[in-house]
Each structure stands twice: as structure tokens, then as C-alpha cells.
Amino acid sequence: MFKIAVIGAGTMGNGIAHVFAQHGFAVQLVDPKEDQLKKAISVISKNMERQVQKGLLSAEEKLAALSRIRTSGQINNGVRDADLIIEAATENEAIKLQIFRELDELALPDAILASNTSSISITRIAGVTKNPSRVIGMHFMNPVPLMKLVEVINGFVTADSVTKKIIELTIQLGKTPCVVNDYPGFVANRILMPMINEAIISLQEGVASVESIDTIMKLGMAHPMGPLQLADFIGLDVCLAILKVMQDEFGNPKYAAATLLKNMVASGNLGVKSGRGFYDYRSGTKELKVNSKFSQG
Ligand SMILES: NC(=O)c1ccc[n+]([C@@H]2O[C@H](COP(=O)([O-])OP(=O)(O)OC[C@H]3O[C@@H](n4cnc5c(N)ncnc54)[C@H](O)[C@@H]3O)[C@@H](O)[C@H]2O)c1
Numbered sequence: 001m002f003k004i005a006v007i008g009a010g011t012m013g014n015g016i017a018h019v020f021a022q023h024g025f026a027v028q029l030v031d032p033k034e035d036q037l038k039k040a041i042s043v044i045s046k047n048m049e050r051q052v053q054k055g056l057l058s059a060e061e062k063l064a065a066l067s068r069i070r071t072s073g074q075i076n077n078g079v080r081d082a083d084l085i086i087e088a089a090t091e092n093e094a095i096k097l098q099i100f101r102e103l104d105e106l107a108l109p110d111a112i113l114a115s116n117t118s119s120i121s122i123t124r125i126a127g128v129t130k131n132p133s134r135v136i137g138m139h140f141m142n143p144v145p146l147m148k149l150v151e152v153i154n155g156f157v158t159a160d161s162v163t164k165k166i167i168e169l170t171i172q173l174g175k176t177p178c179v180v181n182d183y184p185g186f187v188a189n190r191i192l193m194p195m196i197n198e199a200i201i202s203l204q205e206g207v208a209s210v211e212s213i214d215t216i217m218k219l220g221m222a223h224p225m226g227p228l229q230l231a232d233f234i235g236l237d238v239c240l241a242i243l244k245v246m247q248d249e250f251g252n253p254k255y256a257a258a259t260l261l262k263n264m265v266a267s268g269n270l271g272v273k274s275g276r277g278f279y280d281y282r283s284g285t286k287e288l289k290v291n292s293k294f295s296q297g
Contacts, residue, residue, distance in 0.1 A: 013040060028077075081108065096115060104130055118241075120245055136152065155182050185242060193242050237270050
């Protein structure tokens with residue numbers, strides 16, 4: 001049986017654990033924060049319940065899938081027998097490099113080491129391991145159970161057999177793989193983040209309100225959600241981290257993050273995960289309410 005380990009139990013880690021468990025894989029979910037592990041299991045259970053309500057999963061399948069997920073606070077407990085390890089920890093290069101150094105020591109020699117990074121160089125991550133040909137990017141989209149795309153990123157020396165296996169697994173999960181090369185932000189965020197940043201700069205300059213900016217992009221461009229709502233959903237800290245990587249790597253000021261984005265992150269307004277971003281999520285209702293900081297009148 002092909003076994004999966006997921007490192008990091010945040011927004012993405014819980015989604016990745018969810019889809020693999022739902023498709024019959026045994027999953028070990030690792031996070032040093034006990035509360036994050038508890039929250040992840042509760043989120044997975046709630047999201048699976050929603051699938052049951054929609055008739056996409058039976059109640060028995062939900063229970064079976066949940067029973068396939070084990071959690072651990074320590075990386076050395078979780079990864080030793082995994083065939084594929086997917087790192088989905090905080091978007092911070094130092095953290096990721098340290099995790100891959102540890103995985104290099106702990107993982108089975110034939111295990112594939114994947115990163116769900118949004119922007120950090122797969123080649124540089126692979127460079128801290130003894131066998132960089134087994135390292136690859138497996139970039140899931142948020143929310144993982146719903147989104148069909150997996151951006152598969154070949155590092156400079158990723159083996160063809162590794163890419164092939166990741167493509168095969170992606171299809172097994174009912175998703176569509178798209179293979180790209182290792183450039184900052186890859187394709188998805190290289191195109192998405194400048195748009196989100198420009199929306200934040202437009203708000204900062206007073207060009208339009210939060211609602212107007214999002215409505216224009218939703219109705220005018222047929223986007224399912226506006227860029228400010230999407231930024232909240234991704235996490236404003238994650239957006240800032242991605243823009244920083246692209247600005248540093250390309251050396252082009254067009255990727256410089258909006259001051260407003262930096263201020264939002266510095267003040268703990270991180271979006272959905274902290275309860276407040278451009279919108280206010282603290283009431284828990286479905287109706288979107290603009291953060292009072294940006295409401296007009
Ligand atoms: N949020 C998105 O929409 C999105 C989409 C695609 C990819 N990503 C990428 O996925 C990764 C995770 O993002 P997220 O949004 O889930 O972040 P998050 O902040 O929700 O979760 C990160 C988790 O990593 C854990 N962590 C930190 N250091 C760790 C370590 N040494 N070992 C194990 N776990 C550790 C944290 O405790 C936290 O639970 C990032 O690389 C991000 O760029 C995010």
C-alpha cells in the first residue's frame with residue numbers, strides 16, 4: 001500500500017490529507033503544533049460531512065477515510081515508512097530547507113519528497129538533499145478537496161520517473177496535473193499574485209471600495225470571487241511571502257508588495273484564518289461583511 005505523509009497541518013496540509021485519505025491512502029499528518037493537528041482533524045471531518053450532505057461520499061466512506069489519517073507532533077514518527085512525503089509547512093525558505101534536510105535522513109531511500117510551496121525554488125529545496133532527483137513540486141490549490149488543478153513543478157534535476165508518478169497520483173485523486181518548470185511563483189502565482197497586489201494597491205490609493213473592486217473582477221472578468229476575497233482566502237501572510245520571493249528572485253519592482261498588504265499582515269489581519277482581512281469573518285455567517293476599517297460612510 002502506497003503511504004503518504006503530509007508535513008504541516010494548516011490550510012493546505014489538512015486539505016491534502018483529506019483528499020488522499022478519501023481516495024484510500026493511509027496518511028500521516030505531522031505538525032509541531034498540537035492545536036493545529038486537532039483543528040485539522042476537525043476541519044477535515046466537517047468538510048467530509050459537507051460531502052456526505054451533497055451525496056458525494058457515504059457516511060461509511062467518511063468514517064473509513066477519517067480512520068486512515070494519523071497525526072503526529074514529530075516528524076521522525078511520521079515519515080519513516082511513507083512512499084510520498086508532501087511538505088505543506090509555512091511559506092518560509094529556512095523552515096522548508098530544514099524540513100528537507102530532516103526528510104533526507106529519515107525517509108525511505110525510494111520515497112518521493114514533494115513540496116506544496118507556492119513560490120520557493122524546488123531546485124534550491126532539492127539542493128539540501130543527497131538525492132535531488134527525487135524532489136518535486138506538487139502544488140495543490142485551495143480549497144484542496146474542490147480544486148481540480150495540481151501544478152507539478154520539475155526541479156532542475158527531478159527524475160522523469162518521479163514526475164510520472166506524481167502525474168499518476170494526481171489523476172488517481174481525480175485532479176488534473178499541469179507540469180511546469182522551476183521559476184519563481186511557477187505559473188499560477190506568477191500570474192495571480194500581481195493581480196491580487198494590484199487590487200490591494202487600488203484599494204490603498206482609494207480608486208474604489210473593497211466591494212467595487214471585487215464586483216468589477218467577478219462580473220467583469222467572470223472570476224468566481226474577487227481578488228481581495230481570494231487574498232483573504234489564501235491568507236494575506238501567504239500572499240506577502242509569495243510576492244517577496246518573486247521580488248527577490250526576479251529583482252523586478254513590479255512584484256513589490258503593497259504597503260497596505262504589509263500593514264494588514266503586521267497587524268494580524270491575515271484573512272479567513274485569523275477572522276479578519278479585507279472582510280470580517282468573525283460572525284461565522286455566509287454573508288460577506290467588509291472589515292470596518294474599509295467600510296465607507
Ligand atoms: N493558502 C493557500 O491558498 C495556498 C495554496 C497553495 C499552496 N500554499 C502553500 O502551502 C504551504 C502551506 O500553506 P498554508 O496556507 O497551509 O499555511 P498555514 O499557515 O495555514 O499552515 C502552515 C502550517 O505549517 C506548520 N509548520 C510550521 N513549521 C513546521 C515544521 N517545521 N514542521 C511541520 N509543520 C510546520 C504550522 O504549524 C502550520 O500548521 C505554503 O508553502 C504555501 O505557500 C498555500
